[in-house]
Amino acid sequence: MHRILAKQTLSPNVTRLDVHAPRIAQIRQAGQFVIVHLAENSERIPLTIADSNPETGAVTLVIQAVGKSTNELVALNVGDSIRDVAGPLGHPTEMISSGHALCIGGGVGTAVVHPIAQSLQKNGVRVTSVIGGRSKEWVIFENELKRYGNVVVCTDDGSYGRKGFVTDAAKEILTNEKVDIVYAVGPVPMMRAVANLTRGFGVHTIVSLNPVMIDGTGMCGGCRVSLGNETKFACVDGPEFDGHKVNFDELQDRLGTYREFEQKSLACAAENCRLEKQLSQKS
Amino acid sequence: MSARISTKQRMQITRQAMPEQDAAARAANFLEVNLGLPERLALLEADRCLQCKDPRCMEGCPVGVNIPKFLDLLTAGKIAEAAQSLLCDNALPAVTGRVCPQETQCEAVCVRAARGLPVGVGYLERYVADWAREHRDQLPQIKPQPTGKKVAIVGSGPAGLTAAGELAKLGHDVTIYEALHKAGGVLVYGIPEFRLPKKIVAQEVERLQEAGVKIECNVVIGRTYTIPELQKNFDAIFIANGAGLPVFMNVPGENFKGVYSANEYLTRINLMAAYDFPRSDTPVLQGQRVAVVGGGNVAMDAVRTAKRLGAKEAMIVYRRTHDELPARAEEVHHAEQEGIRFEFLTAPIEVIGNDKRWVTGMKCQKMKLGEADSSGRRRPEVIPGSEFVLDCDTVVVAIGTKSNPLLTATCPELKLNKWGNIVADENGATSLPGVFAGGDIVRGAATVILAMGDGKKAAQAMDKYLATRAK
Ligand SMILES: Cc1cc2nc3c(=O)[nH]c(=O)nc-3n(C[C@H](O)[C@H](O)[C@H](O)COP(=O)(O)OP(=O)(O)OC[C@H]3O[C@@H](n4cnc5c(N)ncnc54)[C@H](O)[C@@H]3O)c2cc1C
Ligand SMILES: Cc1cc2nc3c(=O)[nH]c(=O)nc-3n(C[C@H](O)[C@H](O)[C@H](O)COP(=O)(O)OP(=O)(O)OC[C@H]3O[C@@H](n4cnc5c(N)ncnc54)[C@H](O)[C@@H]3O)c2cc1C
Ligand code: SF4
Ligand code: SF4
Ligand code: FES
Numbered sequence: 001m002h003r004i005l006a007k008q009t010l011s012p013n014v015t016r017l018d019v020h021a022p023r024i025a026q027i028r029q030a031g032q033f034v035i036v037h038l039a040e041n042s043e044r045i046p047l048t049i050a051d052s053n054p055e056t057g058a059v060t061l062v063i064q065a066v067g068k069s070t071n072e073l074v075a076l077n078v079g080d081s082i083r084d085v086a087g088p089l090g091h092p093t094e095m096i097s098s099g100h101a102l103c104i105g106g107g108v109g110t111a112v113v114h115p116i117a118q119s120l121q122k123n124g125v126r127v128t129s130v131i132g133g134r135s136k137e138w139v140i141f142e143n144e145l146k147r148y149g150n151v152v153v154c155t156d157d158g159s160y161g162r163k164g165f166v167t168d169a170a171k172e173i174l175t176n177e178k179v180d181i182v183y184a185v186g187p188v189p190m191m192r193a194v195a196n197l198t199r200g201f202g203v204h205t206i207v208s209l210n211p212v213m214i215d216g217t218g219m220c221g222g223c224r225v226s227l228g229n230e231t232k233f234a235c236v237d238g239p240e241f242d243g244h245k246v247n248f249d250e251l252q253d254r255l256g257t258y259r260e261f262e263q264k265s266l267a268c269a270a271e272n273c274r275l276e277k278q279l280s281q282k283s
Numbered sequence: 284m285s286a287r288i289s290t291k292q293r294m295q296i297t298r299q300a301m302p303e304q305d306a307a308a309r310a311a312n313f314l315e316v317n318l319g320l321p322e323r324l325a326l327l328e329a330d331r332c333l334q335c336k337d338p339r340c341m342e343g344c345p346v347g348v349n350i351p352k353f354l355d356l357l358t359a360g361k362i363a364e365a366a367q368s369l370l371c372d373n374a375l376p377a378v379t380g381r382v383c384p385q386e387t388q389c390e391a392v393c394v395r396a397a398r399g400l401p402v403g404v405g406y407l408e409r410y411v412a413d414w415a416r417e418h419r420d421q422l423p424q425i426k427p428q429p430t431g432k433k434v435a436i437v438g439s440g441p442a443g444l445t446a447a448g449e450l451a452k453l454g455h456d457v458t459i460y461e462a463l464h465k466a467g468g469v470l471v472y473g474i475p476e477f478r479l480p481k482k483i484v485a486q487e488v489e490r491l492q493e494a495g496v497k498i499e500c501n502v503v504i505g506r507t508y509t510i511p512e513l514q515k516n517f518d519a520i521f522i523a524n525g526a527g528l529p530v531f532m533n534v535p536g537e538n539f540k541g542v543y544s545a546n547e548y549l550t551r552i553n554l555m556a557a558y559d560f561p562r563s564d565t566p567v568l569q570g571q572r573v574a575v576v577g578g579g580n581v582a583m584d585a586v587r588t589a590k591r592l593g594a595k596e597a598m599i600v601y602r603r604t605h606d607e608l609p610a611r612a613e614e615v616h617h618a619e620q621e622g623i624r625f626e627f628l629t630a631p632i633e634v635i636g637n638d639k640r641w642v643t644g645m646k647c648q649k650m651k652l653g654e655a656d657s658s659g660r661r662r663p664e665v666i667p668g669s670e671f672v673l674d675c676d677t678v679v680v681a682i683g684t685k686s687n688p689l690l691t692a693t694c695p696e697l698k699l700n701k702w703g704n705i706v707a708d709e710n711g712a713t714s715l716p717g718v719f720a721g722g723d724i725v726r727g728a729a730t731v732i733l734a735m736g737d738g739k740k741a742a743q744a745m746d747k748y749l750a751t752r753a754k
Contacts, residue, residue, distance in 0.1 A: 023507060023508075024507070027507075035501075037464050041556060041559075041562065041563040041564060042564050043555070043564040043565045044464070044555070044565075068564055069564060083464070084464040084500065084501045085501060086462065086463075086464070086501035086502070086503060086507075087503070087506065087507065088506060088507070089503065089506055214547065214550055214551065214555065214565075215462070215463060215550065216503075217462045217463075217503055217527075217687070217689055218527070218528055218687050218688075218689055219472075219527040219528065219529070219546055219550070219687065220529065220544060220546045220547035220550055221529040221531065221544040221546065221547055222543070222544075222547045224531075224538060226538060231531065231537075231538070236687075236688075236689055250538055250640075253540065253640050254538065254540060256540070257540045257541075257568070258566045258568075261560065261561075261566035262566075264560075264561055265560070265561050265564060265566070268561040
């Protein structure tokens with residue numbers, strides 16, 4: 001059992017949970033994730049390790065509530081427990097040891113970029129972060145990222161920082177400054193757009209892929225992604241890959257495999273809530 | 284041997300049939316197919332054993348279960364002793380009695396097979412083991428002297444569980460590390476409930492825990508800890524992480540929605556209870572026309588599972604013929620009874636999808652059997668121009684698994700063969716002192732009983748090794 005040590009709401013649907021997992025807190029590296037299994041009959045879902053504190057044994061997870069499993073997780077409170085947390089899984093991020101790195105985060109992806117920026121700065125690399133959200137309230141991890149370098153915030157509606165997409169700000173930086181490597185994490189369309197942009201500049205670009213996973217140990221092949229003609233299992237060969245090779249269309253398409261089921265699952269959960277409320281009102 | 288019955292009388296008894304669920308009913312549920320012999324039939328079947336002086340059946344069993352002995356005790360009404368004898372040779376008889384390919388092992392060489400049907404060793408093993416599960420209090424509990432030696436076991440499949448049991452019996456302090464959230468390996472995530480109820484595996488795991496074995500789930504060796512790290516904290520290590528890396532066909536269209544590896548398909552359903560969606564949270568596509576590629580136990584399990592999930596047509600696509608199917612004979616027979624369609628001499632060359640990239644069919648070609656290859660099996664050859672499209676909406680690929688490099692990649696000193704399997708001698712010793720290995724990670728995908736045999740041998744060798752180590 002893994003106790004929730006702290007909880008914080010970061011944006012309307014993004015929650016930070018600090019979960020007790022001492023071994024993972026001690027050894028995790030940037031780019032790695034855990035598989036979380038809330039309770040018997042829950043799904044096993046992958047979540048990136050956004051930060052950790054080896055002293056308290058806390059692993060920070062930043063969770064965007066999109067469906068049943070993530071909604072159940074963000075409904076947990078301090079003192080509640082998660083049944084299973086396995087990890088750290090995946091390969092650590094490919095690092096550089098000098099120069100200038102551009103870290104681009106979109107939405108909850110900003111939390112995934114955080115450990116990368118943290119690690120780069122430790123290596124003595126200059127870090128510029130470009131992060132984005134729909135509007136001001138959706139921007140997360142700005143202060144944390146400021147510790148590692150310059151941060152450019154973009155919002156779609158201009159309510160905070162620059163108006164526009166992260167790619168616009170990234171393009172400007174790539175045009176005006178020497179950038180040695182780009183890391184981009186966010187929704188698939190954003191990563192695709194960044195990869196298309198950096199291809200023109202010839203800058204090596206690493207993206208973090210989010211296919212559906214079950215075991216996270218290379219046993220099921222459900223997380224397979226295509227890089228050129230090669231098939232890779234994201235959980236063991238990734239989750240980070242060369243963005244210029246990834247077949248984003250296929251990834252986006254496979255992510256939709258269970259859409260009907262997901263809606264049913266959420267509806268069923270909502271139905272249960274209603275039933276429970278009715279029952280508790282009666283009693 | 285009891286003289287209460289003559290050999291002639293024994294020869295006159297015919298083989299007892301296993302009572303099973305009606306085929307039509309069971310094709311729509313996940314309950315066990317075989318119901319188990321009732322006492323009367325079990326005793327009758329046990330009496331069929333001729334109590335050979337030189338029992339060939341024992342040679343056919345990879346772990347040499349003393350078959351005549353446990354059968355003699357059974358017929359003599361000493362079932363507790365029969366159980367003890369059986370459990371001494373085989374740590375998981377309730378499992379092997381159900382899943383061993385008896386027809387190619389113990390039963391294949393039973394003298395009675397020469398004239399008629401062999402003794403139903405598997406059925407009787409299951410019978411005695413099931414009795415033992417329900418009468419644990421009637422079996423002696425051995426409390427060994429602790430040796431103070433610590434042993435780590437990687438993986439909780441049959442090899443790991445067997446080794447753990449043996450080592451605990453010898454007084455060693457055993458910890459099993461399992462990557463998944465539940466112990467049992469293929470026995471829980473692969474083999475379906477209708478062949479091996481999960482309760483049986485859970486009971487075996489509990490029994491080990493009562494004997495002092497610690498099981499830590501959610502620990503992925505190679506990630507959470509590496510083998511070199513374990514070496515610092517344990518006196519010996521047994522690696523039994525299986526061969527769980529699925530092989531795909533490498534044909535176009537294999538990443539369309541609706542194509543699964545058998546591992547993914549079965550894991551979703553068995554380990555994650557997807558058959559119970561939405562009460563359980565993990566979904567699985569419930570195809571109406573499911574094509575399973577392969578002919579082994581894994582393929583049979585997948586195709587019969589698809590049928591149970593409501594597929595109108597659940598098909599096996601196999602490039603050889605019925606006679607070459609590597610699956611257990613009983614599974615093939617059960618599959619046929621349940622209305623599984625078999626497409627023999629058929630090999631897929633492409634998965635076809637619609638514009639939304641959902642599977643709509645599989646392009647296949649017909650094969651014919653040519654010359655025998657080095658393994659003695661006739662090699663399938665393509666019949667030119669025989670291409671056709673098999674109509675299906677789900678494809679499950681069950682053509683094998685390879686060794687998973689996750690663990691071995693973080694322990695480069697460990698010697699591997701060209702397929703990535705760990706090299707180990709007949710006692711399980713690897714190239715690293717104190718590190719032993721067994722089961723599928725050494726053999727490549729094999730069987731439950733071979734994995735258990737490896738676990739037992741390695742445990743004995745590890746015990747010897749531990750004795751040589753100063754405290
Ligand atoms: C390596 C990796 C790291 C991730 N890190 C984070 C993170 O730090 N924070 C975060 O909020 N999200 C992260 N995700 C995504 C997260 O796992 C999914 O949002 C979550 O599984 C959705 O589950 P659900 O039941 O709430 O939603 P559902 O309603 O089941 O699904 C919503 C969408 O989530 C995706 N999804 C569904 N099931 C899975 C699954 N088992 N594995 C992966 N994706 C799935 C699909 O695209 C689906 O359409 C990560 C994914 C991967 C692969
Ligand atoms: C669907 C299916 C049906 C089968 N049917 C039969 C049958 O009828 N009869 C028969 O005899 N055989 C059958 N087999 C084969 C048999 O199950 C295997 O040969 C046997 O389970 C191998 O045992 P094992 O202990 O070596 O490995 P496994 O049973 O594979 O167990 C390995 C365990 O190690 C864990 N693990 C893997 N990597 C790590 C790691 N890095 N760290 C920690 N833990 C790890 C895995 O999660 C797993 O639990 C079948 C196999 C399958 C898949
Ligand atoms: S373990 Fe398997 S092969 Fe050996 S006697 Fe039992 S059923 Fe037969
Ligand atoms: S070979 Fe057959 S008849 Fe002889 S002891 Fe073994 S099971 Fe009995
Ligand atoms: S999640 Fe199963 S192989 Fe990657």
